[in-house]
Amino acid sequence: MRATFFDGKTSSSHEVNFTIADKSIIGRIKDGTEVFNWSLKSLKLLQIHSENKPAIICNTEHDTEARIYIEDSNVYQSLSKELNNFHSIKKDIIAGWKTLIFMGIVVLCFALIPFWVVPTFSGEILKIIPSFITDDIGKNIMNPYLRKYKIVASTNDQVIHKIANRLNSEDINIFVTNDKSVNAYALPGKRIILCCGLISFADSSNEIAGVIAHEVGHIRAKHPEKRFISNLGGLLLIGGRHNDSLGFVTSVTQAFVNSAYSRKDENTADIYATKTLHKVGIKTTALADFFKRAEKKYEKDSASNSELLSYFSSHPKTSERIKLFQEEGESKEILSPTEWKEFKNMCKAIKLE
Amino acid sequence: MDNINKVPVSLRGILSKDRGDISNSSNINAREITESLNYDGETGDVYKIWIKNFFLNILTLGIYQFWGKTSLRNYIVGSYELAKHRFEYRGTGVELFRGFVKLSAYTLLISIIIGIPLFALYVHFAKITPTFSMGIKFISYVLPVLFFPFIFAAIYKSYKYKISRIAWKGIRGRLEGSLIKFSLMAFFLRHGLNLLTLGLLSPILRRMEYKYIIQNLYLGNTRFTFDDSVQNRDFNSIIFTNLITLLLTIPTLGLSRKWYHAKLLNYLSQCTRINDISFKTTFEWLDLFKLKTKNFFIIIFTFGLGGPIILNNNARFFANNFYVIGDLNNLELFQSKINVGATGEEFADEMHLSEDLGF
């Protein structure tokens, strides 16, 4: 079989006759001198023969710069037959399925970053993120929420400031919004949202203090920031479905408002709440009463009003929490009767069904 | 070529040596042999590769691009033929991928080294003075400009890589030369000084850059040379053409410059030599203008889907206008050991700066 051979060392081309014998391919020039002897295993088909292009074959063991060019299609066909349709020899990597698998693995590794690496090391990542960034994240989560609801009161107001002061959480921004659901949220950047629904549902200022203490517990443990970071992959996927950044931000907020913390995180916040309340001399009985009342109401109209009591549905089993907060005796209210009345009045304008 | 291939190898060395002697003694005789560069790539084939690359790029989130680029180059380079011998592209996708990973690592490292102190300053002062944070922002915009000369280093690196992966008759090309020298020359002279002198020095500056590349270009162990001793009169006419076309730039909407570019390219090829082989290009301003206009309309009307047509047209245009003068059989080449990685290649490609060389 005839072919053109380049030894890769000089530019002279050799017309060779090659034969396949005993698992190797041997090329000889006219006078019988052997110019190459390559094992079939080391062969690589660099270019498939086509109408106007020669097949190019090299070997991967030695003289890797050397090339066999096969122009004649008959020679190519018979070589192809001899080598079992080139099945036994390496084809160019460009067409290889191995390359595709390799790329798949690389893609997976990239996907692992938001879905596994970031959530796993969320605590460590949080340590290096400066507070003004988490503050910005919180602001961006809150903004779409504020397009739907209005702030009726904040830490600037005397009454709320008083509660925050008593609970040693003056550094936290507490907002009361005209949201009629019975709910409260802790957001990144030390923000708490209290819905008017919750305030109307409460019977005493100590109940509100308990809820705030619980949310402060989440904030002190950086649960909102951690949740944001560990859900980053999912949030990005949600964001990817929206074309505008507004939609993305809204869906992030939605995800934040709808999803719940883990049992462990809730427990941490509860324990923080009991400790804080004890420290400032408030018995947790009020909170136990609050949950008992909620449980009753929740049972009664769980089907029709589940949205109204979302705070309880997104938190651990109420009976367990009642056990935790059950305590003998009464304590003085955190707010005076007039202050409590003033607090409640803030939400009076909102009609609750 | 045909005849010599039928002669046994043992005799061929002697024969070509004889021919070498003849051509040395009478230069005019050797000059009569003119080989044209041929290109037989088909637009349809380029499309097949292009479409395959497109879908595999999507499937692999863009990682296939390194392999895709390689298979396209394989096809384009393999479609060139000179003196009955095809060119061969010997680069691999893995090389490009490795280069990309390396470059990303460097970029990350540099941004960390520069970014962290800057970020710390920003964090520290952001809340104190808005002016200061504005200042920091300004610096972060200006900083990339300082990296501008490095773009030329990346371009030169990508030339080095590509040339080292192109082989003819089994012998690879090679580009030596310093990245720093080239990038300083390209940044301060070819672009900076050119801009300052409103293009008046363009022929001199372009010739300088081209000369630098050619004098560092090898095929195997054989070096190319730049010989402008005989063509002085031609160069004077190019300087004149430059002046005229500069004056006509505005009334002709820049089209006049094609005249200058065609003339300059032909002049530079004339000055290029390898041993006693010389080169000739026959670019005409009207053809260059037609090609560019055609490409422009293809881009517009196909919404970018005409890429393969343009690629193939450019390659064919280049081949149709490129000639080698002299007996290529006299050119005995020997492989040289080289190892150029693909770092920088990606960077230059990303900036679409590597099209100048025609591949």
Ligand SMILES: [Zn+2]
């Ligand atoms: Zn909670």
